[in-house]
Every structure is written in structure tokens, then in C-alpha cells.
Amino acid sequence: MLRYYxxxxxxxAIWVGYFTLKMYExxxxxxxxxxKEWHIDQYFSSPALLVRFINTNCFxxxxxxxxxxxxxxxxxxxxxxxxxxxxxxxxxxGVRLPKILCNERARTSLKERVDDFYADIKSSTTxxxxxxxxxxxxSYTGLINHHGLLKMGMNAQVQSEVIKEPxxxxxxxxxxxxxxxxxxxLDRTRFxxxxxxxxxxxxxxxxxxxxxxGRKQKGEEGEQFLRSYEFVYPGIVKSIGSMHSLTPLEAxxxxxxxxxxxxxxxxxxxxxxxxxxxxKKKNNDGSWGNVESKEVVEYRYAxxxxxxxxxxxxxxxxxxxxxxxxxxTPSSSEHPTIGLPWIMKDxxxxxxxxxxxxxxxxxxxxxxxxxPADIIASxxxxxxxxISIDFLPGSRxxxxxxxxxxxxxxxxxxxxxxxxxxRDHNNKLSSPYSLHGNSTSRIDLxxxxxxxxxxxxxxxxxxxxxxxxxxxxxxAMEAIKDYLKRDKKEKQxxxxxxxxxxxLTKNDVAFAEYxxxxxx
Numbered sequence: 216m217l218r219y220y221x222x223x224x225x226x227x228a229i230w231v232g233y234f235t236l237k238m239y240e241x242x243x244x245x246x247x248x249x250x251k252e253w254h255i256d257q258y259f260s261s262p263a264l265l266v267r268f269i270n271t272n273c274f275x276x277x278x279x280x281x282x283x284x285x286x287x288x289x290x291x292x293x294x295x296x297x298x299x300x301x302x303x304x305x306x307x308x309g310v311r312l313p314k315i316l317c318n319e320r321a322r323t324s325l326k327e328r329v330d331d332f333y334a335d336i337k338s339s340t341t342x343x344x345x346x347x348x349x350x351x352x353x354s355y356t357g358l359i360n361h362h363g364l365l366k367m368g369m370n371a372q373v374q375s376e377v378i379k380e381p382x383x384x385x386x387x388x389x390x391x392x393x394x395x396x397x398x399x400x401l402d403r404t405r406f407x408x409x410x411x412x413x414x415x416x417x418x419x420x421x422x423x424x425x426x427x428x429g430r431k432q433k434g435e436e437g438e439q440f441l442r443s444y445e446f447v448y449p450g451i452v453k454s455i456g457s458m459h460s461l462t463p464l465e466a467x468x469x470x471x472x473x474x475x476x477x478x479x480x481x482x483x484x485x486x487x488x489x490x491x492x493x494x495k496k497k498n499n500d501g502s503w504g505n506v507e508s509k510e511v512v513e514y515r516y517a518x519x520x521x522x523x524x525x526x527x528x529x530x531x532x533x534x535x536x537x538x539x540x541x542x543x544t545p546s547s548s549e550h551p552t553i554g555l556p557w558i559m560k561d562x563x564x565x566x567x568x569x570x571x572x573x574x575x576x577x578x579x580x581x582x583x584x585x586x587p588a589d590i591i592a593s594x595x596x597x598x599x600x601x602i603s604i605d606f607l608p609g610s611r612x613x614x615x616x617x618x619x620x621x622x623x624x625x626x627x628x629x630x631x632x633x634x635x636x637x638r639d640h641n642n643k644l645s646s647p648y649s650l651h652g653n654s655t656s657r658i659d660l661x662x663x664x665x666x667x668x669x670x671x672x673x674x675x676x677x678x679x680x681x682x683x684x685x686x687x688x689x690x691a692m693e694a695i696k697d698y699l700k701r702d703k704k705e706k707q708x709x710x711x712x713x714x715x716x717x718x719l720t721k722n723d724v725a726f727a728e729y730x731x732x733x734x735x
Contacts, residue, residue, distance in 0.1 A: 234273040241271060241608075248608030252615040253599045256711055258454040260604055262345065266447055270343040277344040281337055284351050292358035293329055293478065297322050299362055303369050311369045315517045324514065325478050328506060329354060332479040335490040335504075341612050342486065345447070346605035353480040360475035363418045368521040376524040382406070382579045382680070384560035385568060387629040389593035390583040391665045393459065393468075396560035398669055398698055399676070400466035402691035404551075406558040407526070412437025412463040414471035423533040424526060425551040430464065437463025448604045457710050458597045469519060470561045476518035477506060481563075485598055486605050488621050489612030501628030502566075512567045516574035523557055566632030569639075572648070579655070579680055580648065582633070584733040585662035587626060587726040588714060595622035596712035619717025623724060630729040637732060650732070655680050659733065670695055 242261070249255055262270065274280075303317035315321060332354055336347045367373065382399075384392045400408035407424045416436040422429040441452055441461060452461055473481040484503040491504050505511060534550035556579075564571050572578060598618050606613040612621075640646040647656035658679050665672045670692060677686045687695070714724065 230273070234268060234271045237271040237273075238267050242267065244608045245603075248613070249603070252608075252613070253603055254615075254711065254716055255454070255600060255603060258450055258457050260448050260450040260454040262448050262604060263446065266345050270345055272344060274344075277347045278337060280344075280348055281333070281351055284348070284355065285333060288355045289329065289333070289351065289358065292355055292362070293326065296358055296362050296365065296478070297326065299365055299369075300325070303365070311371055311374060312365075313374075313517050313521070315514055316365070316368070316521065320510075321514060324511060328511070329358070329478045331505065335487050339487065339490060341489045341606050341610040343605060343607060346486065349447070350480060350483060350486065353474065353483070354478060357474045357480065358478050360418055361478060364475055364522065364525065367421075367525050370528070373521070373524050373528045376527045378520060378523050378527070378575060379554065379556055380577045380579055381523070381557040381559060381575050382581060383564055383571060383575070384558075384581045384583070385564040385571070385633075386562065386581070386583040387565055387585075387590055387594075387626060387633075388562040388597065389590045390562075390585045390662050392560050392562065392583060394669060394702070395581070395583070395665060395672065396468075396558065397466045398695045399558050399673055401694040401698060402687050404688060404691065405555065407530075407552055407555050408466040408558050409469060409472070409526075410434065410437070410464055411461060411467040411471075412440070414467060414469070414474075415440050417475070421526065421529045423530045423550075423552070424555075425530060426533065434464040451604060454600055454603070458593075458600050466558075466560070468561045469559045470563055472519055472522050473515055476515060476522075477511075481506065483601075485621075486602055489610075489617075492612070492621070492624075500631075501624040501626075507566070509570065512570045513573070516567075516570055520574055527552075562629065565629040568632055568636040577656075580657045581676065582657070582659045582733075583662055583665055584659060586734070587630070587729060588721055588724045589662075591619070591622050591626055591719065591724045592712040592714050592717065594626065595619045595717045596710050598622060600710060615716055616718040619714075619719045622717070623719065626724075626726070630726055634728055634732055653679065655682065661734075669699060 245261070249259055261267070300317040300322050303312040304314070304319070304322075306312065333351065336342065336351050339347065342350070384396050386392050396408075400406055403424070410430060410433070412430075412433045413422065416433070416439075420433075422433045424430075441463065445452055455461060468482075470482050484506065488503065491502075502508075530550055530552045568580070595615075595618050598621065599615070602613070602618075612618070636648070637650050640648040641650055643649065646652070647654035649657075650659060658676055660672055660675075673695065674686050677684070714720065
């Protein structure tokens with residue numbers, strides 16, 4: 216018996232030693248690949264020791280684990296959502312929920328998306344075992360949140376809510392949209408917005424937009440979310456923050472709501488781009504699979520509309536509950552956010568402006584224009600920082616050249632949508648969405664002017680969108696200026712980037728149509 220245990224111990228030691236050696240070889244490969252291709256100078260994140268060990272495939276390529284997650288977690292969660300959608304579909308009048316969110320086509324599409332996501336993750340030769348696992352677990356958490364949010368949306372009072380004149384910042388990435396969004400959202404007497412924490416940890420409790428204390432508590436949940444991320448990938452928040460800061464109590468891109476609506480992660484689909492590009496006949500336009508088809512885009516905006524309506528109802532209900540608790544006469548008409556428009560931001564709106572306008576017909580659009588050459592280098596670097604913890608060095612899609620090509624392809628997808636939308640409305644008589652129309656529905660700004668004077672740009676937006684109203688209050692401007700001072704002080708050193716790093720020339724990123732229309 217003792218000899219048997221000795222043999223087992225020796226084999227275990229050999230196994231540990233072999234894969235420990237492989238782990239250190241992989242560590243060296245990452246460092247070499249970073250020096251050769253990625254050039255992440257600051258905050259290069261390295262996974263935790265156990266994660267690096269698992270990524271050597273010491274327990275296999277992850278296929279069995281993915282299958283287990285599918286059978287034990289994802290499929291049951293998906294079935295619960297499908298059952299709830301079917302229940303909602305029985306409401307023939309569609310009073311409780313728009314049919315696009317629950318009909319047979321919506322149910323079939325959801326199942327197809329979740330199945331495709333699984334197949335793409337499983338077949339990937341680019342992602343590490345840990346990355347595959349965490350991405351697929353994200354599908355499970357998305358479905359859990361989908362069920363909870365859909366149930367909240369199945370309420371006649373929610374569906375009776377009206378979304379009035381929402382503002383959407385719709386420009387491509389790396390055009391100062393984040394700083395503009397976050398500063399404008401500080402004017403809480405004029406706008407509603409979603410924080411990072413609202414979208415990443417929405418359940419079990421939604422927080423009213425007027426409840427500052429509640430939002431701070433929700434922010435603590437967001438901090439815990441980021442700490443769990445840091446536990447797996449130490450330094451990742453700073454690494455990503457060198458290109459796009461992740462702050463629990465600041466306004467964030469509304470694309471995160473789509474993670475829950477689609478049944479899988481939308482914001483991390485870039486990590487599967489090698490799979491999409493391998494199907495060139497289907498995805499040669501820069502889109503990321505069927506999730507960006509017209510049908511699914513229309514579903515996405517109906518989902519986003521439902522979320523906004525849910526929060527508008529939460530504002531009313533929690534105000535009335537608070538009034539009762541404080542022995543006041545409840546009055547939904549007096550809550551601080553009554554009638555306030557939403558201010559939203561997502562670069563992925565740019566290719567789908569007609570669908571966005573169809574869902575929100577009185578929306579106001581903010582465009583910020585920047586030299587495409589500067590956008591591409593910055594966008595490609597953002598991609599690199601985000602995938603450096605997930606991609607195997609030397610794998611398909613991991614080189615700077617390939618990532619540069621993907622950034623160009625994606626930028627083309629953004630600009631094509633903006634160009635077609637603008638030309639279409641330029642040809643319409645008196646369209647409020649035409650270029651240079653000086654309307655209350657569209658404003659076009661330039662990157663240089665925005666970053667040079669953010670408060671001045673905000674005043675300009677107010678003047679054009681709300682000519683009969685006052686500009687930002689003194690308190691709002693003070694909050695904006697304080698934020699900018701703090702942001703400048705706390706801002707991390709940005710990653711260096713250039714077109715040459717991605718084997719691109721100025722001719723590769725000329726984007727003549729975009730430049731001629733918006734920058735000439």
C-alpha cells in the first residue's frame with residue numbers, strides 16, 4: 216500500500232513539475248510576444264498563479280468543463296428565460312411586453328445566439344482555457360439577469376412609461392465620447408444615466424436615479440465585481456484603465472445592458488473576432504456575427520427601451536415608498552427625475568442609427584468627429600489591452616498586424632453607418648438629422664474642440680438642444696469642473712500607439728468618404 220501511494224505521489228509530482236515548467240515557458244512566451252507585438256508598456260497584467268497553471272491545459276482544453284457548464288447552468292437558465300418569454304407572448308395585446316422581445320422568433324433567435332456563442336468559444340484556438348470558461352459563465356449570468364429584468368418588464372405600468380427625447384452619443388470609439396458622457400451625466404437635474412455598477416450588477420435591487428445614497432451602495436457592489444476580476448487577473452483594472460477607466464460610480468456605455476438581453480456577452484465579442492473573420496462570406500463587413508444583424512439590432516433596442524422604462528418606473532415606485540415611510544403624501548409627479556431625458560453612449564450605435572431612431576423617434580444624437588488615423592491606432596491598442604489576458608501568444612488573431620486590420624474593419628463598419636444615415640437625412644427635406652442643420656436633434660462636434668474645452672462643449676450642446684431653456688446650473692458646472700480636475704490628477708499614463716505598430720499606413724486608414732463628409 217505504501218509503495219502504491221509513493222508511486223501516486225511521484226506521478227503527481229512529475230505532473231505538477233511538467234506543467235509548472237510549461238507555465239513558466241508560457242509566461243516567457245507572453246513577455247516575448249508583448250515585446251514583439253503588443254507593446255503594452257504600463258500595467259501589463261498577468262493572470263494569477265493558478266490561472267496561469269490551468270492555462271497550460273493541465274486539465275485539458277476546457278471542452279469538458281464547458282460542456283458541464285452548459286448542461287448544469289446555461290441550458291437550465293436559458294430554458295427558464297424561454298418559458299418566461301413564452302408566458303409573455305400569450306399576452307395577445309402586447310400590453311405587458313413588446314412582441315419583439317418574446318415572440319417565437321425572439322425565442323428561436325435567443326437560443327441560436329446562445330448555441331452559437333458556445334460553439335465559437337469551444338472551437339476557438341485563440342482563447343485560453345480560463346478565458347473560454349469565464350466568457351461562457353458570462354452567458355449564464357447574463358441569462359439569470361435576463362430572466363429577472365424581463366420579469367420586471369412584464370408590467371403594464373412599466374410599458375406605459377414614455378421615454379422622452381433621450382440623448383445618444385453615437386460616435387466611434389476613441390473620440391472623447393466617454394469623458395463627454397461622464398461629465399454631462401453629472402447634471403442630475405437635467406439627465407438620467409446608468410452607472411457602471413447598475414449594468415454590471417443590476418440584480419437583485421434596482422436603484423432609483425434620484426437615490427444618491429442607493430447609488431453609492433450599488434457602487435460598492437461594482438467595486439466587489441472589479442475585485443473579483445482583479446483576483447483572477449491582478450492588475451487588469453489598471454491595464455484596461457490606461458485606455459478606458461472602469462469606475463463603479465461613473466456613467467458607462469449602455470452596451471453592457473445588451474449582455475443580459477442577448478444571453479451572452481456583447482462587450483467582449485471582440486475576443487471571438489478570429490472566429491467571425493474565419494467565416495468571411497458572412498462577416499466581411501466588420502460586424503461581429505449574427506448579433507449585429509438588422510433583426511437582432513431591432514431586438515436590442517427594444518430591450519434597451521424596456522430597461523429604461525423599468526428604471527423610470529423604479530424612480531416613481533421608490534419615491535412613493537419613501538414618501539410613505541416618511542409620512543408624506545406620496546406624489547409620483549414630484550420625484551426629482553420626473554420627465555428627465557436619458558443620456559446614453561455606445562460606439563456600437565453608429566452602424567445602426569436608423570434602427571435606433573425607429574425605437575426612439577425623438578432621440579437627440581451627438582456626433583464627435585476625429586481623424587481616422589488617430590482613432591485606428593488608439594482603437595487597436597484598446598483591443599490589445601483587452602485581449603492580452605485572453606489570447607494565446609502567437610495564436611490566430613493575436614498579432615499586431617491582425618488586430619490593426621480588425622480595427623480598420625470595425626472602423627469601416629462604424630463610419631459606413633454614420634455616412635449612410637447622414638446622406639439619407641441630407642436628402643430629406645427639412646430633416647432634423649441632416650448635417651449642419653443646427654437642429655435640436657443633432658449636433659456635430661470635433662474631437663479637438665471637445666478635449667480642449669469640455670465645459671464649453673457641454674454649454675454648446677445645451678444651447679443647441681434646448682434653446683429655450685437655461686444652460687447647466689452653477690452646481691452642475693462646478694461638479695463637471697471638479698470631475699475634470701480629479702480625472703486629470705488620477706489619469707493613468709496612456710499606452711503608446713502608432714499606425715506603424717500595427718503595420719498600417721495613412722493610406723490604409725484614409726477613410727476618404729468619412730473625412731470628406733465630416734472633416735473637410
